[in-house]
Amino acid sequence: MEKEVLIRVDHSILSPGEIGCLTCVPKVSDEEAERLEQEWKREIRDIGLYAYWTSKKKMVKVAKKVKAFWEKRGFQIKWKHYISTFPELTDGEQPYYEDEEFVRRLREELARIEEQWEKEIY
Numbered sequence: 312m313e314k315e316v317l318i319r320v321d322h323s324i325l326s327p328g329e330i331g332c333l334t335c336v337p338k339v340s341d342e343e344a345e346r347l348e349q350e351w352k353r354e355i356r357d358i359g360l361y362a363y364w365t366s367k368k369k370m371v372k373v374a375k376k377v378k379a380f381w382e383k384r385g386f387q388i389k390w391k392h393y394i395s396t397f398p399e400l401t402d403g404e405q406p407y408y409e410d411e412e413f414v415r416r417l418r419e420e421l422a423r424i425e426e427q428w429e430k431e432i433y
């Protein structure tokens with residue numbers, strides 16, 4: 312069975328291409344998760360399978376380090392992007408919001424970010 316990790320990437324609504332964080336959720340046993348967290352702490356220099364950034368340059372650096380961390384251990388990575396504060400608007404569902412233009416702009420911004428990640432990180 313191939314190992315898999317879901318990486319939730321939250322981009323800040325204040326500056327989606329520059330401020331954000333990611334949280335990794337590997338499909339492993341509790342014991343293996345603890346071991347991975349210790350390795351993460353040493354290699355990524357953050358705790359709890361979590362990382363953050365405050366600039367585009369740092370975002371790319373962090374994302375590439377995180378990608379390498381999981382690939383080195385044989386994990387298949389599934390990335391899921393959100394714009395924080397409004398994840399329900401950017402996860403593909405169609406909830407009703409009165410400001411349809413706002414929702415459209417958020418989804419366009421998320422598509423732009425995902426395209427950027429395709430080019431620079433994946």
